[in-house]
Amino acid sequence: EIMMTQSPATLSVSPGERATLSCWASQSVSSNLGWYQQKPGQAPRLLIYGTSTRATGIPARFSGGGSGTEFTLTISSLQSEDFAVYYCQQYDKWPLTFGGGTKVEIK
Amino acid sequence: EVQLLESGGGLLQPGGSLRLSCAASGITFSNYAMCWVRRAPGTGPEWVSSISNSGDTTAYADSVKGRFTISRDNSKNTLYLQMNSLRVDDTAVYYCVKRVTARGGAFEIWGQGTMVTVSA
Numbered sequence: 149e150i151m152m153t154q155s156p157a158t159l160s161v162s163p164g165e166r167a168t169l170s171c172w173a174s175q176s177v178s179s180n181l182g183w184y185q186q187k188p189g190q191a192p193r194l195l196i197y198g199t200s201t202r203a204t205g206i207p208a209r210f211s212g213g214g215s216g217t218e219f220t221l222t223i224s225s226l227q228s229e230d231f232a233v234y235y236c237q238q239y240d241k242w243p244l245t246f247g248g249g250t251k252v253e254i255k
Numbered sequence: 256e257v258q259l260l261e262s263g264g265g266l267l268q269p270g271g272s273l274r275l276s277c278a279a280s281g282i283t284f285s286n287y288a289m290c291w292v293r294r295a296p297g298t299g300p301e302w303v304s305s306i307s308n309s310g311d312t313t314a315y316a317d318s319v320k321g322r323f324t325i326s327r328d329n330s331k332n333t334l335y336l337q338m339n340s341l342r343v344d345d346t347a348v349y350y351c352v353k354r355v356t357a358r359g360g361a362f363e364i365w366g367q368g369t370m371v372t373v374s375a
Binding site: 182184186191192193194197198203233235237239242243244245246247248249 | 299300301302305355359361368
């Protein structure tokens with residue numbers, strides 16, 4: 149099983165600031181990496197797939213990068229609606245696995 | 256607009272069975288792989304099972320293998336999850352998810368979820 153590790157667990161950021169979230173895979177997942185945003189009481193929403201492709205309707209302030217085993221999600225200028233929990237996920241090999249999440253909170 | 260509407264959740268005792276359904280609209284259902292993902296209280300998402308667009312390929316998490324069965328009826332635009340021998344640790348919100356491609360890809364569209372509670 150590929151283990152996904154996210155860091156930090158919590159990120160305190162002021163609105164307008166830049167946030168960088170990290171995700172590591174225990175073995176290469178090629179570019180088969182997605183990022184999801186989840187808010188309380190809501191289903192997760194796909195932000196990024198294929199490591200760096202924004203999903204439909206996702207603002208350009210969200211960007212993804214990396215390859216192999218190391219990945220990042222960057223939010224260039226945090227808006228109030230961006231405070232949420234973010235999960236990375238590999239879909240390269242079964243079982244498909246998620247990271248433990250990074251909570252982005254208001255500083 | 257793409258919509259995935261889950262149903263079939265409920266409260267039941269350990270050892271019981273339940274079948275979840277997911278009705279899809281706004282997409283050509285037969286073109287996409289689908290899956291089920293669950294989220295237990297206080298935890299992150301956990302992939303449960305996937306099925307290819309034609310239904311010829313399925314996969315399961317070890318935690319549900321041998322107890323859960325995923326299937327689909329493309330003529331009815333509906334995805335199913337038959338859950339048998341339910342355990343307390345199967346308690347979760349279960350989400351129906353459309354994947355990006357016919358064989359897999361990221362988890363593109365999520366339903367709102369249906370709650371399954373297994374308790375003695």
